[in-house]
Amino acid sequence: MSYAYLFKYIIIGDTGVGKSCLLLQFTDKRFQPVHDLTIGVEFGARMITIDNKPIKLQIWDTAGQESFRSITRSYYRGAAGALLVYDITRRETFNHLASWLEDARQHANANMTIMLIGNKCDLAHRRAVSTEEGEQFAKEHGLIFMEASAKTAQNVEEAFIKTAATIYKKIQDGVFDVSNESYGIKVGYGGIPGPSGGRDGATAQSGGCCS
Amino acid sequence: MLETDLHDLSDDADYAASQQQGSTTMMRTDSGRGSSSSEHEGAEVVYSKENVTIHPTQFASERISGRLRLIKQGSCLFITWIPYKGQNSNAKLSERDRNLYTIRGVPFTEVRSIRRHTPAFGWQYVIIVLSSGLAFPSLYFYNGGVREFLATVKQHVFLVRSEEDANTFLVNDFQNPLQRTLSSLELPRSGSIASAVSSASVDVSPSNSERRAGEDSHDERSRISRYGGKQRHKAQDPARDLPIQILEKFSLVTKFARETTSQLFRENHNNGFSVAEMRIQNQSSLDSPQTSSNDLEKVTDDSPVVQDPIQFDKLTLVWGKPRQPPLGSEEWATFLDAEGRVLDSTSLRKRIFYGGVEHNLRKEVWAFLLGFHAYNSTYAEREYLQSIKRSEYLTIKNQWQSISPEQAKRFTKFKERKGLIEKDVVRTDRSLSFFDGDENPNVKLLHDILLTYSFYNFDLGYCQGMSDFLSPILFVMGDESESFWCFVALMERLGPNFNRDQTGMHCQLFAISKLVELLDTPLHNYFSQHDCLNYFFCFRWVLIQFKREFAYEKVMHLWEVLWTHYPSEHLHLYICVAVLKRYRNKIMGEQMDFDTLLKFINELSGHIDLDAAIRDAEALCVCAGENGAANIPPGTPPSLPLDDGSYYIQQDEVL
Ligand SMILES: Nc1nc2c(ncn2[C@@H]2O[C@H](COP(=O)(O)OP(=O)(O)OP(=O)(O)O)[C@@H](O)[C@H]2O)c(=O)[nH]1
Numbered sequence: 001m002s003y004a005y006l007f008k009y010i011i012i013g014d015t016g017v018g019k020s021c022l023l024l025q026f027t028d029k030r031f032q033p034v035h036d037l038t039i040g041v042e043f044g045a046r047m048i049t050i051d052n053k054p055i056k057l058q059i060w061d062t063a064g065q066e067s068f069r070s071i072t073r074s075y076y077r078g079a080a081g082a083l084l085v086y087d088i089t090r091r092e093t094f095n096h097l098a099s100w101l102e103d104a105r106q107h108a109n110a111n112m113t114i115m116l117i118g119n120k121c122d123l124a125h126r127r128a129v130s131t132e133e134g135e136q137f138a139k140e141h142g143l144i145f146m147e148a149s150a151k152t153a154q155n156v157e158e159a160f161i162k163t164a165a166t167i168y169k170k171i172q173d174g175v176f177d178v179s180n181e182s183y184g185i186k187v188g189y190g191g192i193p194g195p196s197g198g199r200d201g202a203t204a205q206s207g208g209c210c211s
Numbered sequence: 212m213l214e215t216d217l218h219d220l221s222d223d224a225d226y227a228a229s230q231q232q233g234s235t236t237m238m239r240t241d242s243g244r245g246s247s248s249s250e251h252e253g254a255e256v257v258y259s260k261e262n263v264t265i266h267p268t269q270f271a272s273e274r275i276s277g278r279l280r281l282i283k284q285g286s287c288l289f290i291t292w293i294p295y296k297g298q299n300s301n302a303k304l305s306e307r308d309r310n311l312y313t314i315r316g317v318p319f320t321e322v323r324s325i326r327r328h329t330p331a332f333g334w335q336y337v338i339i340v341l342s343s344g345l346a347f348p349s350l351y352f353y354n355g356g357v358r359e360f361l362a363t364v365k366q367h368v369f370l371v372r373s374e375e376d377a378n379t380f381l382v383n384d385f386q387n388p389l390q391r392t393l394s395s396l397e398l399p400r401s402g403s404i405a406s407a408v409s410s411a412s413v414d415v416s417p418s419n420s421e422r423r424a425g426e427d428s429h430d431e432r433s434r435i436s437r438y439g440g441k442q443r444h445k446a447q448d449p450a451r452d453l454p455i456q457i458l459e460k461f462s463l464v465t466k467f468a469r470e471t472t473s474q475l476f477r478e479n480h481n482n483g484f485s486v487a488e489m490r491i492q493n494q495s496s497l498d499s500p501q502t503s504s505n506d507l508e509k510v511t512d513d514s515p516v517v518q519d520p521i522q523f524d525k526l527t528l529v530w531g532k533p534r535q536p537p538l539g540s541e542e543w544a545t546f547l548d549a550e551g552r553v554l555d556s557t558s559l560r561k562r563i564f565y566g567g568v569e570h571n572l573r574k575e576v577w578a579f580l581l582g583f584h585a586y587n588s589t590y591a592e593r594e595y596l597q598s599i600k601r602s603e604y605l606t607i608k609n610q611w612q613s614i615s616p617e618q619a620k621r622f623t624k625f626k627e628r629k630g631l632i633e634k635d636v637v638r639t640d641r642s643l644s645f646f647d648g649d650e651n652p653n654v655k656l657l658h659d660i661l662l663t664y665s666f667y668n669f670d671l672g673y674c675q676g677m678s679d680f681l682s683p684i685l686f687v688m689g690d691e692s693e694s695f696w697c698f699v700a701l702m703e704r705l706g707p708n709f710n711r712d713q714t715g716m717h718c719q720l721f722a723i724s725k726l727v728e729l730l731d732t733p734l735h736n737y738f739s740q741h742d743c744l745n746y747f748f749c750f751r752w753v754l755i756q757f758k759r760e761f762a763y764e765k766v767m768h769l770w771e772v773l774w775t776h777y778p779s780e781h782l783h784l785y786i787c788v789a790v791l792k793r794y795r796n797k798i799m800g801e802q803m804d805f806d807t808l809l810k811f812i813n814e815l816s817g818h819i820d821l822d823a824a825i826r827d828a829e830a831l832c833v834c835a836g837e838n839g840a841a842n843i844p845p846g847t848p849p850s851l852p853l854d855d856g857s858y859y860i861q862q863d864e865v866l
Pocket residue numbers: 013014015016017018019020021022032033034035036037038039062063064065119120121122123148149150151152637638
C-alpha cells in the first residue's frame with residue numbers, strides 16, 4: 001500500500017496499563033484481555049487518512065517493566081509520536097509519568113508529539129486519578145490528553161489520529177525537515193518532500209516498505 | 212549481493228595450483244613423471260589396506276571399495292582412500308559418486324578424532340572426524356585391520372583416548388590448552404580445509420572420471436607435496452618470533468572458522484536451501500547411546516541400535532550426528548541401574564541433545580537436566596528428596612500466605628510484587644488449554660510458585676519473563692512443589708537474565724557480537740556500520756531462551772536440548788548466530804537499519820526452522836571451537852555464577 005507519509009509511534013508507560021490492548025484495539029478493532037505480556041517490543045501498523053492523504057502509522061508497543069528500560073529506551077530513537085499511557089485505576093502508574101516523560105525527552109527527538117492517555121476509563125467506579133489531574137499534567141508538560149478505553153474502544157481511534165493530525169500539522173508548518181528520517185517520518189507519494197527537496201531513498205522506498 | 216565473506220577458492224593460489232596441476236597431469240597422462248616427482252618429495256607409504264569400503268546407501272550392491280593408505284611426508288601424516296576402478300561396478304554407482312567420496316591426501320592436522328567400531332558381528336569400521344566437525348563416511352575394513360591402522364597412526368601423530376568414550380581417539384589433543392591451540396593451528400593453511408571439503412563436493416570434471424588408478428596416486432601425492440612444501444617453508448623461517456607466530460596462528464584459526472562456516476552456509480545464501488537438508492537425514496543411529504556401563508575401558512558402543520552397519524543413507528558429509536527419535540521409556544530404562552542411578556550422564560545428555568525426550572518422559576528427565584535430581588541418585592533418594600523439598604516448599608509458601616491484609620498494608624514491596632505477578636500470570640500462555648478460561652487452577656499455581664520464589668530468592672524477586680520460563684515447567688511437571696524446585700534450579704543459571712542492571716543480558720548480547728565477529732565478519736561489520744552492535748534485536752531471544760519464537764512443543768524440545776549443555780553451555784548463543792547467519796543476505800541486501808532489523812527479527816517469530824537452527828548452531832559451535840568459547844565472558848549465563856555472594860543485589864526502590 002502506498003502512503004504519503006509514514007509515522008513512527010511508540011507506546012510507553014507502566015506495565016499493565018493497557019498499551020498492547022490499545023494497539024490491538026486500534027489495529028484490529030478488538031479487545032483481547034488475555035494476550036501475553038510484552039517482552040521487549042511488538043509492532044503494529046495501520047493506514048489512516050488525514051487531509052485526504054493516506055498516512056501509515058508504524059507503532060512500536062514497548063514493554064513497561066522498569067528493568068527493561070535500558071533496552072526499551074533504544075526504541076525511542078526516531079519516533080514522530082508517542083502515546084504515554086497510564087491506568088486511571090492505579091495511582092502509581094500516574095505517579096510514574098514524570099519519569100517516563102524524562103526518558104522520552106532524553107532519548108527521543110525534541111519535536112516528538114506526545115499524547116497522554118488515561119486508559120481503562122470504562123472502570124470509572126475504580127477510578128484513582130481524576131480527569132482534571134490528567135488534564136493538568138498534560139497542560140504542564142505540553143502534551144495532548146485524552147482518557148480512553150481499550151476495552152470499549154472509546155477514544156482509541158481518536159487518540160491515534162489526533163496525534164497523527166498534530167504531526168501532520170507540524171509538517172505543514174515546516175517544523176520538521178521531513179527528509180531527515182530521525183524525525184520518524186518517511187515521505188511517500190504525494191507527501192511534501194521537505195525543505196531540502198527530499199532524499200531519493202525516502203521517495204523511492206514508498207509503498208514498498210514495511211508490512 | 213554481498214558475498215565478500217565467501218572464500219572463493221580460485222583466489223587461493225595454492226589450491227588453484229594443486230587443482231590445475233592435478234587435472235593437467237590427468238589429461239596428459241604421464242605416470243613416469245608422476246612417480247618420480249612423488250619420490251622426489253620423499254613420501255612414504257606407512258600403511259596400506261585393501262578392501263576398505265564405504266556404504267553410501269543401504270544397498271549392498273552400491274558399496275564402494277578402495278585402498279586406504281597412510282602416507283608420511285616429512286613430519287606430516289596424510290590419509291588417502293582411493294576407490295577401485297571399474298571392478299564389477301554397477302550402473303547405479305556413477306563415477307561421480309566414486310569421486311565424491313575419494314579422500315585425497317588429507318593431513319592429520321585436519322583430523323580431530325577417529326572413532327572405532329568393532330562389533331562382535333559384522334565388519335569393523337572407523338569414522339574420521341575433521342577439525343571442522345565434518346566427517347568422512349564410515350570406512351569398513353572388510354579385511355580387518357582397524358587395530359593396526361590405529362597403531363600406525365599413533366606412531367606418527369599424538370593420539371589419546373577420549374575420556375568420554377573409550378572408542379574415540381583424539382588427534383593432537385594436548386592437555387595443555389595453549390599447546391592444543393597451537394597444534395590445532397598446524398593447519399597447512401586456511402584454504403586446505405576448504406579443499407578437503409571440496410574434494411567431496413560434486414564438481415567433477417570429465418577428465419577426473421577418466422583417471423586410472425596410477426594417476427590417482429600421482430594426484431594424491433602432488434597434493435601432499437603441496438602441504439609438505441608449505442609446512443617446511445614455515446618451519447624454516449627463523450625470523451619469526453614466537454608471540455607474532457601465535458598471533459598469526461590465532462588469526463589463521465579465526466579465518467579458518469569463518470571460511471569453513473561460510474562454505475557450509477553458502478548454499479542457503481544463494482538459494483535459501485538449508486544446509487541441514489544437504490546433511491545426512493539418517494534417522495537410524497550412527498552413534499548409539501552407551502549402554503549402562505561405567506567401565507570406560509569396556510567396548511560400549513556396539514549396542515543393538517547399529518544392528519546392521521549397512522543401514523546408512525546416502526551421505527556426502529556427516530554434519531554433526533544424525534538426529535534420533537525422542538528418547539522413550541524403554542531406552543531411558545537402559546540408562547538406569549537397578550536402583551535408579553543414571554550411570555553415564557554424558558551419554559544420556561548427548562542422546563537427548565540428538566533427539567529430545569518423549570513428552571510423557573519429560574516429567575522424569577527434566578528434573579535431572581535441570582539439576583533438581585542428581586544423576587547418581589537412587590529411586591529411594593529421589594523419593595526422599597521430593598518429600599523433604601515438598602515440606603520446604605510449603606514452609607516458604609507459608610511465609611507469604613500468612614501475611615494478613617493488615618500486615619500487607621504496611622508491606623508495599625510485597626503488595627507490589629504480588630500485584631505484578633497477578634497481572635502477569637493472567638497474561639501468560641492463556642491461549643493454551645492448560646491455562647485458559649476463568650479461574651484456571653494452573654494460573655493460580657503459576658501465581659503461587661512465582662510469589663513463593665520471590666520469597667525464596669528475595670533479592671532477585673520477580674521479573675517479567677519468569678512466567679514464560681515457569682509455564683512449560685509447570686505444564687510438564689504438573690506437581691506444584693516439583694515445578695517450584697525445577698524452576699529454582701533453572702534460575703540458578705538464568706537468574707542473571709533478570710538482574711536489574713541487566714548485566715546477565717549484556718554479557719550474552721556481547722558474546723553474540725563477539726561470535727558473529729568470529730564467524731561472520733562481514734555481517735559484524737555491517738552491524739557495526741549500521742549502529743546495531745548492541746544486539747538489542749536479540750533481546751527477547753536471549754531473555755526467555757526463544758520461548759516466544761516457537762510453538763510450545765518446539766520450545767520444550769529446544770529447552771531440553773539446551774539444558775544438556777552439549778556441546779556447549781552456550782549453545783543458545785550459537786543459535787542466535789545461526790539464525791542471523793541464515794538471514795544475513797536479506798539483512799545486508801535490504802540494507803536494514805536498526806528499526807527495520809528489529810522489526811524483521813520480531814516478525815521471524817513462528818517462522819524459524821528449529822531443527823535447522825539447532826544443527827547450524829552445533830556446526831558453528833564446533834567450527835568456532837575454543838575460539839568461540841574464548842569469546843564468551845566467564846560467568847555468562849547459563850554458566851553457574853562465578854561468585855554467588857552478591858549476584859542479585861538489587862536497587863532498593865524496585866520490586
Ligand atoms: N477494563 C479494562 N481493562 C483493560 C483495558 N486495557 C487493558 N486492560 C487490561 O489490562 C491488562 C494489561 O493490558 P496490556 O495491554 O497487556 O498492558 P501493557 O501496558 O501492554 O503491559 P506490558 O506489556 O506489561 O507493558 C490486560 O490483561 C487487560 O485485560 C481497558 O481499557 N479496560
